[in-house]
Amino acid sequence: MITIRLHNVSKTYGSGKQSVRALTDVSIEIPSGEIFGLIGYSGAGKSTLLRCINLLERPSAGEVWVDDVALQRLGKRDLQQARRKIGMIFQHFHLLHSKTVADNIAFPLKLAKLSKAQRQQRVQELLHLVGLAGYEHKYPAQLSGGQKQRVAIARALANDPTVLLCDEATSALDPQTTDSILDLLLQINRRLGLTIVIVTHEIAVVRKLCDRVAVMANGRVLEQGPVAEVFLAPQHDVTRQLLGIAAPHGTVDTTQEDTVATAAGEPPMSAAARLHVACAGAQANQPVLAEVAAMTNTTYTILRGTVDTLKDTPFARFTVLWNTGSQATLQAVVDALRARGCQVEIQGTTSPDTPIQAEAEVTV
Ligand SMILES: Nc1ncnc2c1ncn2[C@@H]1O[C@H](COP(=O)(O)OP(=O)(O)OP(=O)(O)O)[C@@H](O)[C@H]1O
Secondary structure (H helix, E strand, O other): OEEEEEEEEEEEEOOHHHOEEEEEEEEEEEEOOOEEEEEOOOOOOHHHHHHHHOOOOOOOEEEEEEOOEEHHHOOHHHHHHHHOOEEEEEOOOOOOOOOOHHHHHHHHHHHOOOOHHHHHHHHHHHHHHOOOOOOOOOOHHHOOHHHHHHHHHHHHHOOOOOEEEEEOOOOOOOHHHHHHHHHHHHHHHHHHOOEEEEEEOOHHHHHHHOOEEEEEEOOEEEEEEEHHHHHHOOOOHHHHHHHOOOOOOOOOOHHHOOOOEEOOOOOOOOOEEEEEEEEEHHHHHOOHHHHHHHHHOOEEEEEEEEEEEEOOEEEEEEEEEEEOOOHHHHHHHHHHHHHOOOEEEEEEEOOOOOOOOOOOOOOO
């Protein structure tokens, strides 16, 4: 089931010479209960897109559907009602400083006209959910950044929304606090089945939290899909930059990188290719590179590498200098990696006089 559907959404701020085109023809579908990341550099249009989901910004064109309701077609009162089912949290929390934690959380409940007894009970439930039991009488100024964001999350969840929008929710927090807030969002997603959309410029947030991701630049979605797919085979330079992967061209300058592993004592051959190798799932935990080197009687040096998880999926990627010596052997290495489910890209050669395959790209 699809909870959020954006169809050809465009947004222009202002008019005439002052106008800024923030979004162009964005179409996204977000399945129920998933965590969806919007990632991109500053000015890409992420926040604008997020704010179009609850019509805090009205799209200049296109349609926004949440829970099968076309929001732009609603009158004021119905839109207010629909927005109660779409919670939102912000980078700077947006708490009411003159009100206690309990009153902050109860605020949307008051707007929804719940009785005092109902509000008190719901506030207690929410305080427990976000790990702030006993904090009801504190004021925001008495809380840490992480605690303030927990209050904001409790407030956003007060009316039992089906959707939670998070605009750079951890960008003002230190890494440890960021981690605890991301854990809380994961827990809420799993316990309540909430659909979460999270805007971030941090790849680590997507890696830890998201099921799907859309990469944005210049108001457009460059690519989108399950996180493992997008991270395994990035199609755009912006995605590569965010992932810290070099562009697939140029000769190799090994002095720029740390050698973290070297195949046992072999002298380098006259020609080598720099390969970017990535794999997800069970293969990420297998000694795939060593197997392929043994099979093809070649050696390699890992220039860079990470073995990590994408939410629950193991994920490994390496930049490797592979001593192959000939085009045929290089092809054998690539084929063998491919047969093991790896994504392989040839990024260049160490031998400019006899290039193996400059600027070639092999997608497997
Ligand atoms: N209220 C506004 N009025 C005019 N232009 C705006 C407004 N809000 C955003 N913009 C412009 O729209 C474009 C997209 O901005 P947006 O904030 O959506 O990007 P972003 O990817 O969220 O960036 P950041 O990470 O810096 O917040 C930018 O060029 C920005 O200057």
